[in-house]
Amino acid sequence: MGYDSDVRRTTAAPAPGKYLDELRELAVRKVRSTGRPVAHLARNLGIHKETLRCWVRQAEADAGERDDRLTSSELGALKQLRQENAELRRGKEILKAASVLFTQELDPPDEAEQVIDHLRDGFGVDPPCRVLDLSPSTYFARKTRPKSTRRLRDEELIPLVTAVWEDSGRTYGGRRVTRTLVRAGHAVACCTVERLMRELGIEGVIRGRRRRTTIPEPAAPRPPDLVNRQFTAERPNRLWLADLSYIRTWTGWVYVAFVLDAY
Structure with missing residues (x-):
């Protein structure tokens, strides 16, 4: 009788936010200490018997009494890893969707706003802003305030x-x-x-400006000079010379490669 009143007294006026934890600890403790059937205790506590049975099994796993279940700490770590994995997948999808705009000509001052406009239907506003390191409040402010x-x-x-x-x-x-x-x-x-x-992203042509396209790396291995700087040959197909060059055109830099027989 003392046990039943203890259960009723515990479940009648639970503290806000702690009802589930206190009920779970009490139920598991009573099952493990008294050996009473799970179904009877579950009925007295007003919970489903399978829920109580699951609590008991989890307590046994946490105590190292069974190895067919993960402990609570392992379940928490697994949950966190799954959330992080989901965030990474969503971030990858956001970047993939945003890459479509990177190949288009956007209005530079409004690039961020245009990217979020493109992504918000599928991902909302906060996730793309978090992945692209943008501020949601700034985005909403730009959408509502008049142009300067x-x-x-x-x-x-x-x-x-x-x-x-x-x-x-x-x-x-x-x-x-x-x-x-x-x-x-x-x-x-x-x-x-x-x-x-x-x-x-436009500019005029500046005469005399040279662009350095090759920067040697001092630590990089250099091929040996097999001909000792003697670029001559006595007959064809004995020594070949190759080089790269670059030419400035109206559409940009054009690179040219050539191969010559030293003969």
């Missing part, structure tokens, strides 16, 4: 700057683009044009 005066002015100038640059054969830099726009009646500063060109 500078941004509105930039949107007017961007097509003008791009048109002048294209008409020049993509050769004009910031100063020439500015002079062309001023002559056309557009009041714009050179620093503004240069900033917009940087955001758009």
Whole structure:
């Protein structure tokens, strides 16, 4: 009788948030100490008998009395690993979905916003922001606040700057683009044009600038000089020479490889 009243007294007024833990500890302790049938104790406690039986088995595993179940600490670690694995898979899917936009021409000042807009239907806002190291609050703020005066002015100038640059054969830099726009009646500063060109990823051709394409590594192994710098041959097919070079074109750098017979 004392046992039943103890059970009723424990389950009648549980502390908020601790009902399940206290009930589980009490039930398992009574099963292990009294040996009473699980079904009887479960009925007295108002829980399903299979739930109590599972609690008892888990307590036995934690005590090292059975090896057919993982301990609570092992189950917790396994759960954490599964969550981390799920996060990694979702991060991979987000990056894969975002890579579609990386090959497109986006508006540089709004790149982050455009990427999240593309991903939010499938992943929401917080997961892509977490993977791409962006702030959700910043994204929502940009979506709700009106465009600034500078941004509105930039949107007017961007097509003008791009048109002048294209008409020049993509050769004009910031100063020439500015002079062309001023002559056309557009009041714009050179620093503004240069900033917009940087955001758009465009630039003019600069004469005399050389790009260093080969940087030797001192620690890298070097092949031996088998001909001792004597690049001559007495007959064909005895010594071949090969090299790489690069040529600047309107569309970018072109690399050329050639192979010659030293004869």
